[in-house]
Amino acid sequence: MSRLSRLRDEMRVKPGSRVDLSKIDPADDHGWRKDDADAETTQQLARLSDLQDRFWAEAKRSVLVVLQGIDAAGKDGTIRKVIGELNPAGVNIVSFGVPTPEERRHHFLWRVRRAVPGPGYVGVFNRSHYEDVLVARVHRLVPGGVWKRRYGQINNFERALVDDHVTVLKVMLHVSYEEQRRRLLARLDDPTKHWKYNPGDVDERRLWPDYQAAYADALGRCSTDHAPWYVVPADHKWYRNWAVAHLLRETFADLDPRYPSPDFDVEAEKARVKAA
Ligand code: AMP
Ligand code: MG
Secondary structure: OHHHHHHHHHHEOOOOOOOOHHHOOOOOOOOOOHHHHHHHHHHHHHHHHHHHHHHHHHOOOEEEEEEEOOOOOOHHHHHHHOHHHOOHHHEEEEEOOOOOHHHHHOOOOHHHHOOOOOOOOEEEEEOOHHHHHOHHHHOOOOOHHHHHHHHHHHHHHHHHHHHOOEEEEEEEEEOOHHHHHHHHHHHHHOHHHHHHOOOHHHHHHHOHHHHHHHHHHHHHHHOOOOOOEEEEEOOOHHHHHHHHHHHHHHHHHHHOOOOOOOOOOHHHHHHHHHHO
């Protein structure tokens, strides 16, 4: 247990720190072997699923999982393999793509506010408001003064969420340049994955250093005590699943959700059901 807690602390970006992603090994596995990690992941997910059942029944608070990572970092795979174990009735997955003309007319947080999960729900953002300090910065979609102000706006927004009983879990899937190459090529080699490939991904890949710098700033400036960022080494999919399952399970365990007590007399109801 203490070993697991240490790993959780290790993945957390210290608030106010300067992040150097080149110092974090994307292929890190903390000495786990795949088989052991997979077995542990299964256990974590079973416990997580039990906790989420209570959380859903309790219907008081929300959890927002923010998933960020470059193309082919494994956002979709994480949703399938980890989030997929939850009761789907209580899960709300929202993907953020290029803003629509209507979205562009509003403040960048407008579409994000509308997607915040309600009580009892686990919201998952597949990309998020962070794109507005990542792609928007790298492609100079807005002037520098605008994206620089957004870090503070994001921190205030997330502060308000936490005050509203939304626990914010932010996960950056950290893959290497080499691994992204392998995954993009694998997509091209497999006709069933062509739909996932976008020729524009190569153009983004060419901007790798700019994205790494933009990610480092977003992680450093927006990892707060109330809404910390976690960097998950994601070159090994099994390790990524293990790490995210673990982060989620710990988050729900801290919330300690409880089944609500019935507002009726159970014995009396039993008698009524039998008699009816
Ligand atoms: P995908 O996640 O592969 O479906 O791609 C979604 C695309 O939408 C990515 O290229 C993102 O960079 C882009 N995107 C998401 N949010 C924004 C945003 N706020 N501004 C511009 N592009 C965005
Ligand atoms: Mg894509």
